[in-house]
Amino acid sequence: MEISNSISNELTLKETAKFLKKHDNFVILTHSSPDGDTLGAGYALFYGLKEIGKIAAVICADVIPKKYDYFVHETDNIDESKATVIAVDVATKELLGSLCENFGDKVDLCIDHHISNSKFAKNLYLDASASATCEIIFELLELMNVNINSGAASAIYTGIATDTGCFKYSNVTAKTHIIASKLFEYDIDPAEINKIMFDTKSRKLLELERMVLDTAEYHFDNKCILLAVTAEMQQQTGCSGSDLEGIAVISRSVEGVIAGISIKQTGDEEFKISLRTYPPLDASAIAKSIGGGGHKAAAGATVCGTLKEVKKMVLDAVKTNMEESDAGISSHK
Amino acid sequence: MEISNSISNELTLKETAKFLKKHDNFVILTHSSPDGDTLGAGYALFYGLKEIGKIAAVICADVIPKKYDYFVHETDNIDESKATVIAVDVATKELLGSLCENFGDKVDLCIDHHISNSKFAKNLYLDASASATCEIIFELLELMNVNINSGAASAIYTGIATDTGCFKYSNVTAKTHIIASKLFEYDIDPAEINKIMFDTKSRKLLELERMVLDTAEYHFDNKCILLAVTAEMQQQTGCSGSDLEGIAVISRSVEGVIAGISIKQTGDEEFKISLRTYPPLDASAIAKSIGGGGHKAAAGATVCGTLKEVKKMVLDAVKTNMEESDAGISSHK
Secondary structure, eight states: OOOOTTSOEEOOHHHHHHHHHHOOEEEEEOOSSOOHHHHHHHHHHHHHHHHTTOEEEEEOSSOOOGGGTTTOOOOOOOOGGGSEEEEESOSSGGGGGGGHHHHTTOOSEEEEOOTTOOOOSSEEEEOTTSSSHHHHHHHHHHHTTOOOOHHHHHHHHHHHHHHTTTTTSTTOOHHHHHHHHHHTTSSOOHHHHHHHHHSOBOHHHHHHHHHHHHTOEEETTTTEEEEEEOHHHHHHHTOOGGGGHHHHHHHTOBTTOSEEEEEEEEETTEEEEEEEEOTTOOHHHHHHHTTOEEOSSEEEEEEESOHHHHHHHHHHHHHHHHHHTTGGGOOOO | OOOOTTSOEEOOHHHHHHHHHHOOEEEEEOOSSOOHHHHHHHHHHHHHHHHTTOEEEEEOSSOOOGGGTTTOOOOOOOOGGGSEEEEESOSSGGGGGGGHHHHTTOOSEEEEOOTTOOOOSSEEEEOTTSSSHHHHHHHHHHHTTOOOOHHHHHHHHHHHHHHTTTTTSTTOOHHHHHHHHHHTTSSOOHHHHHHHHHSOBOHHHHHHHHHHHHTOEEETTTTEEEEEEOHHHHHHHTOOGGGGHHHHHHHTOBTTOSEEEEEEEEETTEEEEEEEEOTTOOHHHHHHHTTOEEOSSEEEEEEESOHHHHHHHHHHHHHHHHHHTTGGGOOOO
16 A cells, blocks of 8 residues: 555654755745735745755745735746745645646645645645744744844744734734744834735725625624625725735624624625634534535635525524524623 | 922832832822723732732723723722822823822822823833833833732733734834733733724724715825714714724725824814824824824824814815925825
């Protein structure tokens, strides 16, 4: 019997450092629809490897949003076929997007913090207790005694800040804050980074939010809010894709609400549902019952039908979970 | 010539600790319209003083919002006339609100981080480099070797988080993050605290935001946004006072905008103006020109007239500042 190549060889941080020192030419892959953590980790690793004389290129399947320009840098041109391939913050090879075809089965090392990592890479350094992959990259560069330049420090701060909602979420640990305090010693501007990442909204997004708030429906004694983004709203405002991520955030922030539903139209009769719940509700159970999946507090599904049908389907699923979990007698503060 | 009693005797942190140890009965005053930092500092100091056998009462001129219930505790009944009076996070005696009459000239010690502190107290410990007064209280309790219980730790975390926008603003230093990392060693739930402080919006506020977004006006090549909250909107939604603070935040977060104006109706023909600006604009100069004042990035004024007149007045003032500062050729990212 052959050993499946979908089981990674798990490395320690020290072995990961040794691995990087041993090789000279690297392709660093980020996940598609790139966020602050995958880009921060990719570029921080790039800057670190350059400091010790290596050749490296950062590659992403999608266009990198301009807001990351302050740390995104031109990387090296290399012969990809001869390079050592590293994936950062990539939990499954499918998340490489269009790079999956070329690189999916050729990743030599994956550095990640997702407990759900599918172990698709030959070698894996996984620390699920890290708030962000950037936390790991910082520790790695520190362990390797590599000079952290201001680009690397900005990139690492960005990844940690974006994956923790600026130190707001439950994935933050004492170590996260210790690393942040050390990053302040470098030439970075955290307040400016946070302004770009958290406090800058496009005018079109503000307009979309206004429209979405107009659609707000409350259900089940106001314990559930439902927000909808129709194709028409997307056309009218010019918002799409990652512009729409903030809508789910609104749905989870209303006082007394334990089930936040946001519905985004993705096709003629196709909708993407995002669920955000608080105990005792279970977003993953609700999502599963309509063909999706996810975590206990955040899950999603893609469903077909008219908006009216889709609303009914998800509201029925929420109601069932409320009844099963006795949510009628409990609610979050 | 008498020495004015409006000049405080400035203490070191060590002298402040000594002062607290020397006395036994304390009244701790917070500022009116209490926020997370003044309450956090007041209650953390209360918990700390209790740990070393002192008697202390925390007093605030206004009702303490329920959201702080997780660290607000019943304090001691004491004879106020015989107690040592401490003010925390109180920059001027007027900020004591209705307590100013009784206590304004009787504050024995003020612990504060506002550079603008008017030195109204007999003794003052001022650290303007601290992100929050709670940062100072943590250092003080640590220096005094006082046990920090979970109530004190929650209170201190709250003050630091709320005064820094959860570690987002430019007042955060390496020390702020080091203190945060130490607070994680205590029995506190930072994610839950942050949810209560930052991610909980009342339904009425969501409704108000929808209405306010409907009023959004853009001026001067979209470099300026103007939002208005009329008396009618406040009546319709039931929002008032501190509910309205978030509106100025919206005005400063729109991409490309360097002048965010929010206008709140406070009387029949009276409006409170909040200004949020980015370089090269100067909010304090704009505010001053219409009879108000404040800081370079955030300032305000109260003006009289119809909404139309008030809008014209503030827009003219912004235009003047734009012209004087050559804002036409520069803008924030």
